[in-house]
Amino acid sequence: NAGVTQTPKFRVLKTGQSMTLLCAQDMNHEYMYWYRQDPGMGLRLIHYSVGEGTTAKGEVPDGYNVSRLKKQNFLLGLESAAPSQTSVYFCASSAGTTEDTQYFGPGTRLTVL
Amino acid sequence: QQQVKQSPQSLIVQKGGISIINCAYENTAFDYFPWYQQFPGKGPALLIAIRPDVSEKKEGRFTISFNKSAKQFSLHIMDSQPGDSATYFCAASISWRHKLSFGAGTTVTVRA
Numbered sequence: 001n002a003g004v005t006q007t008p009k010f011r012v013l014k015t016g017q018s019m020t021l022l023c024a025q026d027m028n029h030e031y032m033y034w035y036r037q038d039p040g041m042g043l044r045l046i047h048y049s050v051g052e053g054t055t056a057k058g059e060v061p062d063g064y065n066v067s068r069l070k071k072q073n074f075l076l077g078l079e080s081a082a083p084s085q086t087s088v089y090f091c092a093s094s095a096g097t098t099e100d101t102q103y104f105g106p107g108t109r110l111t112v113l
Numbered sequence: 114q115q116q117v118k119q120s121p122q123s124l125i126v127q128k129g130g131i132s133i134i135n136c137a138y139e140n141t142a143f144d145y146f147p148w149y150q151q152f153p154g155k156g157p158a159l160l161i162a163i164r165p166d167v168s169e170k171k172e173g174r175f176t177i178s179f180n181k182s183a184k185q186f187s188l189h190i191m192d193s194q195p196g197d198s199a200t201y202f203c204a205a206s207i208s209w210r211h212k213l214s215f216g217a218g219t220t221v222t223v224r225a
Binding site: 004031033040041042043044045048050058090092094096098099100101102103104105106107 | 154162
């Protein structure tokens with residue numbers, strides 16, 4: 001069991017470039033989440049999904065898009081990267097049960113120049 | 114605005130001491146309060162969680178105290194060890210929504 005994996009681990013972009021972050025989970029979880037972590041801000045929810053083919057906005061969705069075409073994968077896209085999107089991005093998944101533990105991936109460190 | 118306020122931002126404790134982290138919330142609909150632990154370069158991982166029908170939950174050296182009337186909860190790390198050095202996040206959610214609101218985090222450093 002790999003749990004939650006994220007690709008890539010590091011990335012440097014120039015302003016205006018686009019990229020896609022990939023999250024994969026092998027726990028058959030229904031719920032998947034994308035967070036960004038910035039110093040002093042904690043973890044802020046960008047987008048989430050409650051099942052295959054569904055997506056919904058979180059706290060800070062602007063500038064990001066997501067897709068969940070397969071249950072095990074959740075993609076986060078940046079269409080035109082901005083320096084304000086420099087952050088560490090975490091993907092998480094959960095079963096959606098009452099004791100709702102979220103399992104996090106190792107993170108992607110993104111720098112936008 | 115952050116729905117869960119966490120303090121302090123950082124703390125240093127001697128080995129064997131007690132670390133205390135406090136969190137406060139406003140939304141009385143929250144009914145699940147987990148704490149996550151994050152080591153440098155890793156993703157957060159669930160440490161311990163509590164529901165508002167109990168005032169305290171203990172797992173090993175980690176204890177959550179919960180005060181429903183004050184809308185506050187705290188994490189106590191007893192007999193702190195250098196291996197406890199990490200960032201700790203409190204969080205809260207309305208169970209059926211399955212979305213966590215996180216505090217800003219507390220970096221704990223345990224000195225040997």
